[in-house]
Amino acid sequence: MIEVKNLKKSFGTNVVLKDINVTVKPQEVVVVIGPSGSGKSTFLRCINLLESITDGHVYIEGIDITDKKSDINKVRTEVGMVFQQFNLFPHKKVIENIMLAPMKVRNTSAEEARKKGLELLRKVGLEDKAEAYPDSLSGGQKQRVAIARALAMEPKIMLFDEPTSALDPEMVGEVLEVMKQLAKEGMTMVVVTHEMGFAKEVGDRVIFMDGGLIVEENVPNELFDYPKEERTKAFLSKVL
Amino acid sequence: MDIQWSILVEYAPFFLKGTLLTIGLSLAGILIGTILGLFIGLGKMMKNKFLSFPFGVYITLFRGTPMLVQIMLIHFAVVPLFTGGTNGIAAAILTLSLNSAAYIAEIFRAGIQSIDKGQMEAARSLGMTHVQAMRYVILPQAFKRMIPPLGNEFIVLIKESSLASLVAAPELMYWGRAMQGQYFRVWEPYITAALIYLLLTLSLSYVLSRLERRLATE
Numbered sequence: 001m002i003e004v005k006n007l008k009k010s011f012g013t014n015v016v017l018k019d020i021n022v023t024v025k026p027q028e029v030v031v032v033i034g035p036s037g038s039g040k041s042t043f044l045r046c047i048n049l050l051e052s053i054t055d056g057h058v059y060i061e062g063i064d065i066t067d068k069k070s071d072i073n074k075v076r077t078e079v080g081m082v083f084q085q086f087n088l089f090p091h092k093k094v095i096e097n098i099m100l101a102p103m104k105v106r107n108t109s110a111e112e113a114r115k116k117g118l119e120l121l122r123k124v125g126l127e128d129k130a131e132a133y134p135d136s137l138s139g140g141q142k143q144r145v146a147i148a149r150a151l152a153m154e155p156k157i158m159l160f161d162e163p164t165s166a167l168d169p170e171m172v173g174e175v176l177e178v179m180k181q182l183a184k185e186g187m188t189m190v191v192v193t194h195e196m197g198f199a200k201e202v203g204d205r206v207i208f209m210d211g212g213l214i215v216e217e218n219v220p221n222e223l224f225d226y227p228k229e230e231r232t233k234a235f236l237s238k239v240l
Numbered sequence: 241m242d243i244q245w246s247i248l249v250e251y252a253p254f255f256l257k258g259t260l261l262t263i264g265l266s267l268a269g270i271l272i273g274t275i276l277g278l279f280i281g282l283g284k285m286m287k288n289k290f291l292s293f294p295f296g297v298y299i300t301l302f303r304g305t306p307m308l309v310q311i312m313l314i315h316f317a318v319v320p321l322f323t324g325g326t327n328g329i330a331a332a333i334l335t336l337s338l339n340s341a342a343y344i345a346e347i348f349r350a351g352i353q354s355i356d357k358g359q360m361e362a363a364r365s366l367g368m369t370h371v372q373a374m375r376y377v378i379l380p381q382a383f384k385r386m387i388p389p390l391g392n393e394f395i396v397l398i399k400e401s402s403l404a405s406l407v408a409a410p411e412l413m414y415w416g417r418a419m420q421g422q423y424f425r426v427w428e429p430y431i432t433a434a435l436i437y438l439l440l441t442l443s444l445s446y447v448l449s450r451l452e453r454r455l456a457t458e
């Protein structure tokens with residue numbers, strides 16, 4: 001589903017990703033953890049080409065997105081992304097936020113897009129906020145709208161970059177709940193998060209990154225309870 | 241100071257014609273300047289440094305030199321170069337347009353760059369093209385922020401259109417100067433001109449503040 005081969009990324013002379021190799025299978029939930037600045041966000045953003053790739057290849061369902069001939073906009077419709085800062089469109093109502101991309105990118109009719117949008121809002125528990133503007137929502141509500149907006153394109157893969165890090169603690173649960181539900185429905189997910197509980201409960205695999213490298217990866221229980229690498233142990237002792 | 245009302249009455253039709261031309265020059269400058277400004281602003285934002293460089297030079301030249309110098313050059317050198325003769329109105333419109341385009345380009349660029357880059361990323365991550373993201377996500381937000389500085393620029397333009405009197409375009413200030421030349425009076429022509437300019441700029445500010453308020457509540 002996702003295949004990352006020898007991915008390297010630098011910003012000028014700063015080498016941020018050194019040599020990343022990851023395969024994500026359909027319906028798999030992969031959780032990425034690691035200290036600040038280790039390159040987690042950059043890794044995620046390379047998967048849908050929000051960052052240009054310095055070297056290596058990323059295949060999404062067999063399509064090499066580093067190939068100039070690939071239609072990146074088409075690939076991106078298959079890969080939803082949820083950001084730490086929500087990035088809702090403030091000049092549009094909640095329902096319009098969700099309807100915009102299906103209408104403009106997929107030429108879905110307004111009627112159909114609205115119907116689908118309301119369905120998704122029901123799914124994330126925000127049906128009553130359809131006509132509200134993003135500014136009037138709480139952080140947790142904004143993030144759930146952002147998830148609904150990404151789902152409206154019916155992606156096959158969802159990327160989450162610290163989706164709960166900008167939230168007040170009491171709102172973290174409602175967002176994680178939606179993500180758990182998605183995982184249960186079989187969505188393929190790559191999640192960067194500091195929520196170790198979520199990683200243990202939902203993750204099929206945990207990747208620990210440090211210094212632009214994948215230091216260790218394993219099923220959650222193994223990685224958390226029996227880390228092999230010193231750097232993993234040091235990191236886990238700080239966060240657990 | 242005794243005001244000679246009779247010469248004011250005599251000049252009233254000229255002031256009226258002059259005011260209409262002032263409005264015309266300003267409108268033309270605003271319209272052409274806005275369209276040119278959009279393109280120059282976009283040009284300056286291009287990632288390719290070689291392509292964006294000339295736009296940067298244009299903006300620097302027009303913002304860094306007095307409009308008086310620009311209008312003289314355009315009137316006595318540029319327009320004759322193309323038409324073989326001089327034409328005050330054409331020179332005035334050209335100068336106002338080219339000059340305001342430089343300022344509007346910067347307003348446009350600043351407006352777009354003031355939008356959080358997460359907005360573009362969110363739009364692109366949904367599969368929108370760059371043009372779609374600009375059109376549906378970035379520009380509507382940027383436009384709102386551009387209205388106050390654009391309004392300012394329009395007001396400046398109305399006032400600067402008075403420079404056209406120096407190249408014999410018969411606008412408001414031209415008739416003020418004509419009146420001074422004929423009667424050797426200064427208070428009557430210039431107070432009248434000042435009041436009319438004030439009326440124009442205040443009306444425009446009023447319209448703009450209404451527009452701003454309407455957009456703010458939307």
Ligand SMILES: Nc1ncnc2c1ncn2[C@@H]1O[C@H](COP(=O)(O)OP(=O)(O)OP(=O)(O)O)[C@@H](O)[C@H]1O
Nearest residue numbers: 011014016034035036037038039040041042043162
């Ligand atoms: N646009 C950019 N330009 C230059 N350097 C960047 C850019 N984005 C990220 N970096 C650098 O890349 C490195 C990795 O950043 P990244 O955001 O991927 O880390 P992260 O693991 O997501 O950290 P955090 O947990 O703080 O979000 C950092 O040193 C950062 O300064």
Ligand SMILES: [Mg+2]
Nearest residue numbers: 040041042162
């Ligand atoms: Mg990050």
